[in-house]
Amino acid sequence: MSALLEVQDLRVTFGGTAAVRGASMAVAKGETHCLVGESGCGKSVTSLAIMGLLARGGKREASALRFAGQEIGGFNEREMSRLRGDRMAMIFQEPMTSLNPAYTVGSQMTEVLRRHRGATRAQAVDRAAELLGRVGITAPGLRLGQFPHQLSGGLRQRVMIAMALMCDPELLIADEPTTALDVTVQAQILRLLAGLQRDLGLGILLITHDLGVVARIADRVSVMYAGEVVESAPTAELFGNPRHPYTRGLLACVPVPGKVKRGDRLGSIPGVVPRIPPGFAGCAFRDRCNHAHAACTGPIPRKQAGPGHEVLCTLDLAA
Amino acid sequence: MVRFLLRRFTVAILVALTVLTLSFLLTRLSGDLAISIAGPNATQQDVELIRQAYGLNRPLAQQYLDWLLRAVQGDFGESFFFKDRVANLIAHRLPITLTLGLVGLALALVVALPLGIIAAVREGSYVDRGVMLVALIGQAMPSFWLGLILMVVLGLNLGWLPISGTGGWEYYVMPGIVLSFSAIPSLMRLTRSGMIEALSSDYIRTARAKGLSRLSILVKHGFRNAAIPVVSIAAVQLGFMLGGSIVIETVFAMHGVGYLAWESISKNDFPVVQAVILVLALIYIALTLLADLLNAVLDPRLRTS
Numbered sequence: 001m002s003a004l005l006e007v008q009d010l011r012v013t014f015g016g017t018a019a020v021r022g023a024s025m026a027v028a029k030g031e032t033h034c035l036v037g038e039s040g041c042g043k044s045v046t047s048l049a050i051m052g053l054l055a056r057g058g059k060r061e062a063s064a065l066r067f068a069g070q071e072i073g074g075f076n077e078r079e080m081s082r083l084r085g086d087r088m089a090m091i092f093q094e095p096m097t098s099l100n101p102a103y104t105v106g107s108q109m110t111e112v113l114r115r116h117r118g119a120t121r122a123q124a125v126d127r128a129a130e131l132l133g134r135v136g137i138t139a140p141g142l143r144l145g146q147f148p149h150q151l152s153g154g155l156r157q158r159v160m161i162a163m164a165l166m167c168d169p170e171l172l173i174a175d176e177p178t179t180a181l182d183v184t185v186q187a188q189i190l191r192l193l194a195g196l197q198r199d200l201g202l203g204i205l206l207i208t209h210d211l212g213v214v215a216r217i218a219d220r221v222s223v224m225y226a227g228e229v230v231e232s233a234p235t236a237e238l239f240g241n242p243r244h245p246y247t248r249g250l251l252a253c254v255p256v257p258g259k260v261k262r263g264d265r266l267g268s269i270p271g272v273v274p275r276i277p278p279g280f281a282g283c284a285f286r287d288r289c290n291h292a293h294a295a296c297t298g299p300i301p302r303k304q305a306g307p308g309h310e311v312l313c314t315l316d317l318a319a
Numbered sequence: 320m321v322r323f324l325l326r327r328f329t330v331a332i333l334v335a336l337t338v339l340t341l342s343f344l345l346t347r348l349s350g351d352l353a354i355s356i357a358g359p360n361a362t363q364q365d366v367e368l369i370r371q372a373y374g375l376n377r378p379l380a381q382q383y384l385d386w387l388l389r390a391v392q393g394d395f396g397e398s399f400f401f402k403d404r405v406a407n408l409i410a411h412r413l414p415i416t417l418t419l420g421l422v423g424l425a426l427a428l429v430v431a432l433p434l435g436i437i438a439a440v441r442e443g444s445y446v447d448r449g450v451m452l453v454a455l456i457g458q459a460m461p462s463f464w465l466g467l468i469l470m471v472v473l474g475l476n477l478g479w480l481p482i483s484g485t486g487g488w489e490y491y492v493m494p495g496i497v498l499s500f501s502a503i504p505s506l507m508r509l510t511r512s513g514m515i516e517a518l519s520s521d522y523i524r525t526a527r528a529k530g531l532s533r534l535s536i537l538v539k540h541g542f543r544n545a546a547i548p549v550v551s552i553a554a555v556q557l558g559f560m561l562g563g564s565i566v567i568e569t570v571f572a573m574h575g576v577g578y579l580a581w582e583s584i585s586k587n588d589f590p591v592v593q594a595v596i597l598v599l600a601l602i603y604i605a606l607t608l609l610a611d612l613l614n615a616v617l618d619p620r621l622r623t624s
Contacts, residue, residue, distance in 0.1 A: 053527055055519075077533070085530030092528075097521040101620060102543045112529045147619040163529070 004029045004203040005050070005088075005171055008064035012042070012049045012227075014057050018276050019045040021227040021284075027171065027203040032194075034214045034235075035207045036250070037224035040273040043207045044093070046224070047173045050205070051090050052080040068170060086116040089164035093176040095157035099148035105132075105159050106144030112166040124166075131162035135192055154185035161192065168200065175207045190217055211254050215239060220308075223247045226273050226284035233309035243311040245289045283314070291315050320615065320622050327611045331604045338600040339390065343383055345596075346589040355587040356399055386593075395594035400586045405594045408579060413598065415485060416568070416575035420560045422491050423498030424553065431503045432549070435510025436542060442515055450507065458504040462563065466497045466570040483572040494571045501563060502556040509552055513545030520544075547617050554610035558603035 003026040012020040020042045027033045035043050049060045052075065065073035067088060072080070084090075092098045100108060109131070110124035119127070125144065132140035135158040148156060157177060164172060174193065178186035194217050197204055208214060214221055214235065222232040223246065231244040242248045252267025271288045283289070286296040295314040305311045346352070353370040354361075361369075370376045374385070389396070395405035438450040473493060474482035480492050517523060518541050526540040564577035572578070576595055583591035615621045 051528060053524060081527070081530040081532065083530065084528055090528040092521065092525065094521050098525045100522040100526070100540050100544070102618065103540075104619075111531065111535070115529070115531055115535075149620050160525075 002069060003027060003066070004031075004068060005205065006064060006066040007046075007050060008062060010046060010049060010060070010062040010065065012045050012054065012061075013059045013278075016278055018278060018280075019058070019227055020049060021276065021280075023224065023227065023229045025205075025222050025229060025232065027205050029170065029203050030197065030201045031219045032197060032204045032206060032217050033220045033222065034218035035205065035222050035224060036209060036211065036214055038209055038250075038269075038273060041224045042227040043209075043224050044175050045227075047090070047175050047205065047207050051084060051088065051173060052077070053084075053090070082116075085112050085164075085169075086167045087169055088171040088173065089167070089169040090173040090175065091157070091160045091164050091177050093179050095153050095160055095180055098160055099156055101148055104145055104147055105151070109144070109159070109163045109166060112163060116167050127166060128162070131165050132159070134165075134196075135159075135162045136188065137162070154181055154188070157181060157185075157189060158192070161189070161196075165196065165200075169202060171203045171205070173205045173207075176209070177206075178208075178210070178213065186213075193217065211250065223250065226276055228284065228312060229310075230285065230312045231310065233306070237306060237309050241306065241309070243305045243309070244285075244313050245291050245315070246285050249288075283312075323615065323621065324612070327608055331608050334604050335601060338604075339387060339597055340383070342593045342596040342600070343386060346593050347379065347382075349587075349589075352587070352589055390594075390597065395597075396590040398583070398588050398591045400583065400588045401591070405590050408591060409576060409594055409598055412574060412576045412579050415573060416561060416564050416577055417602075419491055419494055419498065419564055419567070419573065419575060420557055422495035423560045424502065424557045426495055426499035427502035427506055427556065428553065430499065431506035432510055432542075435507040436514050436537065438507070438511045439514030439518060439545075440537065447511075450511070454504040454507050457500050460500060462497050462501055463566055463570050465500055466493070466567060469493045469496060470571075483570075485572070485574045490571075490573065494567045494573060497567055497570075498560045498563065502553075502560065505552060506549060506556065509549050510542075510545060513548055514541055517541040517544045543617070547614055550613045550617065551610045554606040554613075558606050561599055561602055 005025075005027040007026070008024045010020055010023045011018070023042070023046055025033065025035070035046065037043050045054070045058070048054050049058070050065065052060075054060060060073075062073050065071065067083065072083065075083070099105070106125060106128055109128040110119075110121065113119040113124040113127055114121070128144060129140040132143055137143055137155065137158055143151070143155070143159070148159075151159065157180075161177070172193075177193070178189050181189065190213060193204065193206070196202065206213070206218070218235045220232070221235050221238045222229045223238075223244065224230070225246050231238065231242070231247045233241075238247065239251065242251055246269070249267060249269040253269070255266055269288055274284060274287065276284055281299070282297040283292075283300050286292040289296070293314070300312055300314060302310055302312050303316075353366050353373070353375050356373070357366045357369050374382060377385075386396075393406055395409075397403070398405050398408060401408055434450050434453075438447040441447050470482050470493065473480045480489055484490060518537075523536060523540055526536045531540070561576075564575055565580050566577070567573075568575045568577035569581050576598065579591065580595040582588075583595065
């Protein structure tokens with residue numbers, strides 16, 4: 001199966017700081033690929049780098065960045081802008097501020113279709129209303145005429161999702177789309193994404209730090225740490241047979257009903273994600289790892305730990 | 320929205336009344352008007368006659384109420400010096416001052432908005448620093464001095480424009496440039512900072528993620544939000560320009576309201592002085608009200624809450 005999105009050895013630097021250090025991943029058509037890791041590990045930067053939306057001062061390099069078989073790493077802003085919103089779309093973590101306060105929902109949704117497909121106003125309005133209905137918004141006609149400040153956070157995020165779907169994209173990158181929302185709304189949004197994927201067959205790259213979300217909707221999971229993908233596997237394999245000490249640490253932090261009893265201590269990983277200086281060698285996790293040894297300061301091998309299961313570690317931790 | 324407008328309108332009327340009262344009191348505080356109107360060679364009898372003729376012997380409160388009632392109806396009395404109705408004088412001269420102010424504001428916006436946007440887009444570059452330096456120089460330059468420099472260069476040396484006087488459009492160019500110079504720095508800085516804030520916002524990232532054109536991102540999504548404070552300041556600046564026209568019109572000998580104010584102050588023609596202050600103040604109040612309205616048009620959060 002040829003991948004919809006293929007990223008090889010992606011590197012992003014801001015000034016002297018390396019935010020992403022050689023991350024590779026692939027998203028197939030119709031697949032949900034989750035990118036997990038704690039705050040500051042480079043998940044959001046990775047997603048923005050793929051979309052070509054890095055903030056000023058961010059530099060991107062990759063040995064390959066292919067979308068639908070086409071190398072897009074060398075695309076300029078104009079070429080990227082033709083892809084963005086049309087064939088690859090993105091939704092963000094901050095529904096409260098991601099919509100322009102000066103324009104109505106309708107105006108902001110329709111401009112995507114008019115820009116990429118040259119649709120008429122009426123066509124675009126129909127499409128926007130249809131999508132608002134699809135993401136579970138009642139009275140789409142009313143909402144189209146409203147301004148963002150008149151909508152709740154959950155509604156705004158639905159609008160963002162509907163807006164991202166205006167041109168029937170092949171790839172949807174969702175950067176923590178549910179983090180800012182309360183739990184009931186979170187569940188609705190996730191169900192919505194899963195349903196849309198089933199119906200439309202779109203590839204989703206979902207950035208999250210919520211392993212509960214991952215378990216529910218991911219086909220494949222990549223665990224990021226300090227700008228590297230340290231482990232990548234199909235979801236069941238990763239949860240059942242985690243090989244990297246960091247992955248194990250993350251999983252131990254999640255209370256599982258039945259497994260973790262009342263009064264048991266939840267796991268935690270001491271310390272925070274370090275800032276990686278240029279020219280750093282070895283495993284970035286070694287200072288927080290219980291299994292660290294001398295080899296961890298040298299080059300770290302990328303190993304196959306099963307079918308489609310890769311791990312970046314010197315150890316051979318058995319299940 | 321209706322409540323917002325009603326509140327702004329009430330405040331505007333209160334401010335207008337305050338200005339009315341102050342302009343009355345200030346002219347009365349400047350000394351015995353009868354003596355100054357009569358002139359240095361007048362006898363005690365002449366002064367007394369004038370005092371009676373102009374009703375200056377009545378109690379202050381009565382003078383005030385009388386003037387207020389007539390002013391509200393647009394009757395500002397008669398000028399001592401010009402021997403004409405004050406309302407006529409102002410009606411003749413106001414168009415010149417308003418034209419000058421609008422020319423100045425238009426020039427200021429034409430220069431300040433694009434430069435502010437460019438400086439914001441190229442934040443930290445040499446272009447940005449150059450623009451900010453121009454703003455600094457513009458802010459530091461006294462307008463009467465700039466007026467004289469322009470007269471020497473454009474009027475005398477190059478002979479492109481008339482040096483002074485009132486007439487066709489060519490008479491408005493130099494004073495317009497001078498007036499605009501006083502407004503450009505603040506408008507430019509505000510545009511720049513507003514754009515920098517807008518461009519780093521999440522909704523601009525969304526606009527880019529939607530693949531919109533650069534123009535649409537910068538102007539439709541960026542400037543539209545940056546423009547809200549710029550509109551308020553532009554209205555205030557136009558008010559300053561109308562007030563500042565006292566200096567500019569005197570330098571360029573343009574017979575507008577500013578020049579009229581200068582003439583009547585120097586001749587103690589107090590009905591004219593009072594009326595000019597009031598008219599300029601009313602225009603200023605109207606402009607701030609207009610700015611509030613425009614803000615409500617631009618910012619839906621003001622309109623619908």
